[in-house]
Amino acid sequence: MTDTSRNNSAEEIAGQIMTGDRNALSRTITLIESSKPEHLEKAHRILDICLQNRADSLRIGITGPPGAGKSSLIETLGLEILKDSRNMLAVLTIDPSSKRSGGSILGDKSRMERLSGNKAVFIRPSPSSGHLGGTSPRTHEVIRLCESAGYNIILVETVGVGQSEISVESMVDYILLLMLPGSGDELQGIKRGIMETADGIALTKTDEALPKSLASSKASCESALKLLPKKHRLWNPKVMLTSAMTGRGIEEVWNDILQFAAMLRENELFEPARKKQLSQLLRTQVDLQLKDAFYNHPDIISAFAATAAAVEENTISPFTGAKQLIEKIIRSPR
Amino acid sequence: MTDTSRNNSAEEIAGQIMTGDRNALSRTITLIESSKPEHLEKAHRILDICLQNRADSLRIGITGPPGAGKSSLIETLGLEILKDSRNMLAVLTIDPSSKRSGGSILGDKSRMERLSGNKAVFIRPSPSSGHLGGTSPRTHEVIRLCESAGYNIILVETVGVGQSEISVESMVDYILLLMLPGSGDELQGIKRGIMETADGIALTKTDEALPKSLASSKASCESALKLLPKKHRLWNPKVMLTSAMTGRGIEEVWNDILQFAAMLRENELFEPARKKQLSQLLRTQVDLQLKDAFYNHPDIISAFAATAAAVEENTISPFTGAKQLIEKIIRSPR
Numbered sequence: 001m002t003d004t005s006r007n008n009s010a011e012e013i014a015g016q017i018m019t020g021d022r023n024a025l026s027r028t029i030t031l032i033e034s035s036k037p038e039h040l041e042k043a044h045r046i047l048d049i050c051l052q053n054r055a056d057s058l059r060i061g062i063t064g065p066p067g068a069g070k071s072s073l074i075e076t077l078g079l080e081i082l083k084d085s086r087n088m089l090a091v092l093t094i095d096p097s098s099k100r101s102g103g104s105i106l107g108d109k110s111r112m113e114r115l116s117g118n119k120a121v122f123i124r125p126s127p128s129s130g131h132l133g134g135t136s137p138r139t140h141e142v143i144r145l146c147e148s149a150g151y152n153i154i155l156v157e158t159v160g161v162g163q164s165e166i167s168v169e170s171m172v173d174y175i176l177l178l179m180l181p182g183s184g185d186e187l188q189g190i191k192r193g194i195m196e197t198a199d200g201i202a203l204t205k206t207d208e209a210l211p212k213s214l215a216s217s218k219a220s221c222e223s224a225l226k227l228l229p230k231k232h233r234l235w236n237p238k239v240m241l242t243s244a245m246t247g248r249g250i251e252e253v254w255n256d257i258l259q260f261a262a263m264l265r266e267n268e269l270f271e272p273a274r275k276k277q278l279s280q281l282l283r284t285q286v287d288l289q290l291k292d293a294f295y296n297h298p299d300i301i302s303a304f305a306a307t308a309a310a311v312e313e314n315t316i317s318p319f320t321g322a323k324q325l326i327e328k329i330i331r332s333p334r
Numbered sequence: 335m336t337d338t339s340r341n342n343s344a345e346e347i348a349g350q351i352m353t354g355d356r357n358a359l360s361r362t363i364t365l366i367e368s369s370k371p372e373h374l375e376k377a378h379r380i381l382d383i384c385l386q387n388r389a390d391s392l393r394i395g396i397t398g399p400p401g402a403g404k405s406s407l408i409e410t411l412g413l414e415i416l417k418d419s420r421n422m423l424a425v426l427t428i429d430p431s432s433k434r435s436g437g438s439i440l441g442d443k444s445r446m447e448r449l450s451g452n453k454a455v456f457i458r459p460s461p462s463s464g465h466l467g468g469t470s471p472r473t474h475e476v477i478r479l480c481e482s483a484g485y486n487i488i489l490v491e492t493v494g495v496g497q498s499e500i501s502v503e504s505m506v507d508y509i510l511l512l513m514l515p516g517s518g519d520e521l522q523g524i525k526r527g528i529m530e531t532a533d534g535i536a537l538t539k540t541d542e543a544l545p546k547s548l549a550s551s552k553a554s555c556e557s558a559l560k561l562l563p564k565k566h567r568l569w570n571p572k573v574m575l576t577s578a579m580t581g582r583g584i585e586e587v588w589n590d591i592l593q594f595a596a597m598l599r600e601n602e603l604f605e606p607a608r609k610k611q612l613s614q615l616l617r618t619q620v621d622l623q624l625k626d627a628f629y630n631h632p633d634i635i636s637a638f639a640a641t642a643a644a645v646e647e648n649t650i651s652p653f654t655g656a657k658q659l660i661e662k663i664i665r666s667p668r
Binding site (some may be wrong): 010049140141144146228260275278279281282284285286287288289290294297298308311314316317321322323328334 | 648657
């Protein structure tokens, strides 16, 4: 970040983002990912201004276990998406340096090189630190910024470990689950909870699999889907056979996503779903910021050690200790 | 609860508990489990007075999947514990009416009848509502009240599902994991995380198993234990063969628990472990009470809907919405 950019006001930077300035977008994402309060404050002032610029976007979560071929599928799907020249594509990938991502170092060097040169594409690795699955409340803010910069298709890559505090489900419209077809036990490694959130399933690397094992993998996924509660009353998730190598099934996946979005819009479910997500994100933010406000409050910092000691010495119960501390910082009702 | 007891002061009730009055103990546990703020407040005043009465106790968690025979083992182990006439035993069981406990109705009727008549035994089902695994911060408070009433051995039953927000690990000294010996795949249903917390493993209902399958079950548990990180540097968890029916291995289990406690005490690890638990429980209470204080604050109740609407309409970000709300109720530093 140059000195000039640092001195730009939130209003100026927001204006740059809304005219599609990729550098301004990148710098603001860096501010959002920062741990410094002054960076975060500026980032959120920028974000609040950018919110007035609402792109009509489609957000797609791409999830699946390590090794399922997420990067390759995203690249091929991205090229399919760009066949419609009106589309501007933002790809939020998992930072390959993140320990938990399971991405291979060799594979990451050449990640998505067919997309990265394209001017209609913005690729950004999100640090997944502290958030299993690679999404955090900040991922949602990055999505919003990309939309303000004019990107109307957002692909969000996550590791489908199903334990992330803030699930990708609360940020995207459609979730595509990637699975490697195998010996019939491909469902073993997939948590039931992840399958329940999928709006479509893509079996990947089908060029490497035998036709017979492909058919049985597809059948076992389909019967598993039938056993699960339906996510949307009006939608039946499909199991699609894909190959990033040969291009098989990629158009089918994109059409499935478009049909899903059309179904949501026709039934006036699109906006209510987005609103519900925002309301969930508000509650998540309340939880996070309450803890922050508590542990960083000067009155707590000066009192916590003594209260913890009294609790540890059994002079007061943990309940009473917490109550006494909280009463120090909560204002009386006006 | 009679009118008289309701009018008794916290000081009077605490005095009754500390002289071993079982009715006063039961009534106070009911207050602790209540959702009414005035009940909770009184319960915690009683608890804080009772904390001055510190019994030299041993707390044992009994965990395992449904069907592993927890009730029967607890009953037989309880009788073994009571052979030492100095022992007073409190048993906190999972409320069989709880949906998630998986306890059979038939089995529950006759649960622990050989213990329930004994004057040195206090049995109390804990409602596990809202807390998978059957422990909640309130379970810890019930343990402390039982100790104040003179019970020096506390058995806490939990369903070892490994997803409980507040793990039994933060409340007990020794965790006994019960497993049904089987066809060699008995580890399938057991989450790695639960095995890591065990200080001892009891294979149950061995009278019903073939010697050969018992030996292989024991061997596979032992090799699994070797692969896991050690919980205590100075302790190797044992796999013990037990039967509540024949009494096999019950004395061995109790001796194992006593040896473990002696190991902790000799190495001056007992008190530090208890203190660490209390400090964790303080943080858990802070989290719970902060959320309560927020959502029940009159200023939040009157402002929340408008903020949520602004967030849902994309006028402000979830971050800013949460920040504005929290600032309403956090006092400035003094």
